[in-house]
Amino acid sequence: MGQVVAAAAYHKGRKVADIALNQGHEWASQPEHFVWIGLRDPAAPEFSILQQQFGLHELALEDALAQHTRPKLETFGDALFMVVYSPVRRADDRLEFVETQLFAGKGYVISARYGDSAPYSAVRQRCEARPLLLEHGEDFVLYALLAFVIENYRPLLDSVHTELEDIEQTVLDRPLTQADVERIHSLRRDLLRLRRQVAPLSEICQELQQLEFPFIDKHMRPYFRDIAIHVNRLMEDLTGLREMADHAIEIGLLLESSRQSLTQRKFAAWAAILAFPTAVAGIYGMNFQNMPELTWHYGYFGVLGVIGLGCAGLFANFKRMGWL
Structure with missing residues (x-):
């Protein structure tokens, strides 16, 4: 019951x-x-x-x-x-x-x-x-009930807006985690559900302005038009919030791509630096008999010096280029 x-x-x-x-x-x-x-x-x-x-x-x-x-x-x-x-x-x-x-x-x-x-x-x-205002009767009560329903959407949209702003700031500070992506997806899904419930209210308010009912006074029509204006604002806010959620994901992906690119450049730079002594060592490891440097008294120290200077030069060049 x-x-x-x-x-x-x-x-x-x-x-x-x-x-x-x-x-x-x-x-x-x-x-x-x-x-x-x-x-x-x-x-x-x-x-x-x-x-x-x-x-x-x-x-x-x-x-x-x-x-x-x-x-x-x-x-x-x-x-x-x-x-x-x-x-x-x-x-x-x-x-x-x-x-x-x-x-x-x-x-x-x-x-x-x-x-x-x-x-x-x-x-x-x-x-x-x-x-x-209540003296208007049934139509004013109908307006008040509809206005109250619309009011219930505003705090929820404000809460989603605040959360998306926090997520955007988080995205700028650190890479997106799985929990972040799941939360953004959940918010986008909630925004779509909210839009599904808000959108028909605009049509309802338009119909209420046009109905010729004995209990709806023509002087009350501006009140229903006011509700329609609030509904349209909610629709605009929902569109903006969905774009914020999409931008948060896009920014996160762009920043992650940038971070990965930077990491790959660092790996490439260190690989190039390490390739130089590897190449020099490979040359002197070929064991040819006619290699004059093999009989030079200071050959070992000379090769180490060349390797050190080469690695230092590469390091300085990559540093200047911003790869390290």
Whole structure:
């Protein structure tokens, strides 16, 4: 069974009574009244009660009981059904999306939340603290709920931005480790999932601005346009964050390639230096009989001197070239 988190009746922007689930229609049918019902993990029995009172469309109820994957907006006569998702970062760093279903029509707004996410009690408190705006009724509540969902994305994006900045600085200080690459990949995957949930919200806000519903006042359309602006900013930020993640990997690969190139140059330089005494020793190890230097009294020391001077010259030249 689900839980009724809060249910109240409002008149001209002020709460007049806390109500039971089966009292919604009684209050909603009164002039200039509407009810706002908040549910947690509702099931078929709760939806059956609501259908009897507000005449919720059967297709909307079937949709509500099904699992969804993306936000959407559907209309049924003079009522609407909406699905949105709030992002939640769990203690084990997993990113999850908590589904919220919204039913709205003349005289009622119903929110149904599935799972653990930021509660909507804060939204209700904000709305009740602004009676002049709450007097607009159902459309203002719908706007406040959508705005709250959008707000939940901002702290998460700020957290990802900070983490990517730290990774970029780490990449400049030391080579990328496997853990770094795995973390960047995880962030890129989370950004794609966030984009998948945010992108449809822009279309939803556009539709809300155009709907001709009796409970949506034309004066509320700028509020939905404001939400659309925030959604577009989120989309821009998501694009920028994904580019940051891609750049972090690219910079890491370029720096690693540069480090490997430097190491290879050092190996090549030392190999050239060591090749010189090897070549000299190889010449005098051929055991030809007619080699005048073999009978020279200071020949051994002379060859060592030539080897030393040759190696020192090569070392100085490679040092000047920046290979050592």
